[in-house]
Amino acid sequence: MTQRNPPDPTATQDAGDIERLANVHPARWRNPTPADHYALVVIGAGTAGLVAAHAAAALGAKVALIERNLLGGDCLNVGCVPSKAIIRTSHLYADMRDAGQYGAQTPADIRVDFAAVMQRMRGIRARISRVDSVQRLVAAGVDVFFGQARFGASDWLTVDGAKLRFRKALIATGARPDTPAIPGLVEAGFLTNENVFDLTELPRRLLVIGGGPLGCELAQAFCRFGAQTTIAQRWPLFLPREERDAAQLLSDAFVRDGIEVRLNTTAVNVRVAGGQKLVDLVSEGHESTVAVDAILTGTGRVPNVDGLDLEIAGVEYDTTTGVRVDDFLRTSNPRIYAAGDACLQDKFTHTADASARIVVQNALFLGRQRLSALTIPWCTYTDPAIAHVGLYVRQARERGIPVKTFTVPMHEVDRAIADSEEAGFVKIHVRERTDRILGATVVARHAGEMINEISLAMVAGIGLRTLARVIHAYPTQAEGIKKAADAYNRTRLTPAVRSLLRRWLR
Numbered sequence: 001m002t003q004r005n006p007p008d009p010t011a012t013q014d015a016g017d018i019e020r021l022a023n024v025h026p027a028r029w030r031n032p033t034p035a036d037h038y039a040l041v042v043i044g045a046g047t048a049g050l051v052a053a054h055a056a057a058a059l060g061a062k063v064a065l066i067e068r069n070l071l072g073g074d075c076l077n078v079g080c081v082p083s084k085a086i087i088r089t090s091h092l093y094a095d096m097r098d099a100g101q102y103g104a105q106t107p108a109d110i111r112v113d114f115a116a117v118m119q120r121m122r123g124i125r126a127r128i129s130r131v132d133s134v135q136r137l138v139a140a141g142v143d144v145f146f147g148q149a150r151f152g153a154s155d156w157l158t159v160d161g162a163k164l165r166f167r168k169a170l171i172a173t174g175a176r177p178d179t180p181a182i183p184g185l186v187e188a189g190f191l192t193n194e195n196v197f198d199l200t201e202l203p204r205r206l207l208v209i210g211g212g213p214l215g216c217e218l219a220q221a222f223c224r225f226g227a228q229t230t231i232a233q234r235w236p237l238f239l240p241r242e243e244r245d246a247a248q249l250l251s252d253a254f255v256r257d258g259i260e261v262r263l264n265t266t267a268v269n270v271r272v273a274g275g276q277k278l279v280d281l282v283s284e285g286h287e288s289t290v291a292v293d294a295i296l297t298g299t300g301r302v303p304n305v306d307g308l309d310l311e312i313a314g315v316e317y318d319t320t321t322g323v324r325v326d327d328f329l330r331t332s333n334p335r336i337y338a339a340g341d342a343c344l345q346d347k348f349t350h351t352a353d354a355s356a357r358i359v360v361q362n363a364l365f366l367g368r369q370r371l372s373a374l375t376i377p378w379c380t381y382t383d384p385a386i387a388h389v390g391l392y393v394r395q396a397r398e399r400g401i402p403v404k405t406f407t408v409p410m411h412e413v414d415r416a417i418a419d420s421e422e423a424g425f426v427k428i429h430v431r432e433r434t435d436r437i438l439g440a441t442v443v444a445r446h447a448g449e450m451i452n453e454i455s456l457a458m459v460a461g462i463g464l465r466t467l468a469r470v471i472h473a474y475p476t477q478a479e480g481i482k483k484a485a486d487a488y489n490r491t492r493l494t495p496a497v498r499s500l501l502r503r504w505l506r
């Protein structure tokens, strides 16, 4: 199991990292003397653990929070926050690159100062780390322990030699990058999300292995920063979970960016020669070799379930799917719950947050909140971004639900035309002959913002008829949603209704 030691910020004297570490793992931290008994002990201080600890303490519970590395977990330190910070620069680069079509001029040779991009990112990470800080937790009354948690029985665990007894516990230990079994990869050295944000120099040539959200977001960003980037994806399209036309738009965007796209391609061997990494690829039976300076893997995430002595606590788990939970997020030990990446298929910060809130209600207040009741949107922050909520058509069909889809291409949305951001679409699926929204995919530059309106509609039971009545500010890209709702309304004009109207108007 990987257990990263906190990086040494004094090595680089980076002000951002010094501030972040002072917030999320202070060097001189001393664990407190444990209380006799805790109402809730939380293992892992990523999003799920922090949300649960703050919420439970605010409601008056005696809470202990255990973290073996950095408060804030993946999202703050090596996930959403640093990736979105550098993606912003990559958008800026693309805007400058395309400035000519907007009538603006930039120097022919736009250069991205990679070290400065990463320094900006570290500053942003430091700012956001204040929210996840040990100081805030202590002020909220949470006992914070740094160290590796291990269960000693069904109702107590140890951390750093201290014994913590609990009425309820939450496993929120997150996930870590999966290491693909490619001969020579480990020996050659490779990047994952755990170390790619430590880079201060841009690799001249980069191979990204894996075309999921992480691989796609970072391949596009690094390519725009100037790395000669190849992305190898084992499947016929990127983002295998998404609608095919959405993934195709992404492939097209990658090609426009200058990424060398290798679909249906598997990396089979890595060796080092002449200071470069030679990666053998197999694409539909054809073998080729790419020479690169760095390899970034994004081939999936595995839950952190080992090293906790879960067997001793009577908690069932699977090394690939994580801690086994029921719909109330309870494990096989009724005292112990799980939340976030450690147990969920949808590994997102907002699901870690939402699942932690369910645990607080169910564990401490006899709540009966269900995971299955959540409506979970997500977004891959490529350019264009790809966001989804609810069912895909294939899922609706598998469940025998008749579906009707309303699609509006972004080139029919005035704001997208005005912004020259026409790649994409809004696609909303409803149950046939009703306006009940089953799911939606949005591909657009701001898809991540737009999907929230559809999630709201789904959660509130608002159908397309009502969405069509909502006045959308003109011109906005979200008008694509209104247009899809208008398209639904037009289907209500059946020939019979039409002839009635005609007669009335006559």
Ligand SMILES: Cc1cc2nc3c(=O)[nH]c(=O)nc-3n(C[C@H](O)[C@H](O)[C@H](O)COP(=O)(O)OP(=O)(O)OC[C@H]3O[C@@H](n4cnc5c(N)ncnc54)[C@H](O)[C@@H]3O)c2cc1C
Binding pocket: 043, 044, 045, 046, 047, 048, 049, 066, 067, 068, 069, 070, 071, 072, 073, 074, 075, 076, 078, 079, 080, 081, 083, 084, 147, 148, 149, 150, 172, 173, 174, 175, 193, 214, 304, 307, 308, 339, 340, 341, 342, 347, 348, 349, 350, 351, 352, 381
């Ligand atoms: C590059 C990247 C980009 C991402 N971008 C997005 C995005 O844009 N939007 C989004 O919604 N999601 C994104 N995610 C996913 C998101 O980061 C995770 O879903 C989220 O961080 C999960 O939170 P968590 O609390 O479940 O786990 P984590 O954040 O992983 O936290 C778990 C914590 O538990 C600690 N821990 C583990 N075992 C022990 C132990 N035995 N004892 C003590 N402590 C332990 C770990 O050190 C860690 O700090 C991204 C992920 C990556 C890798």
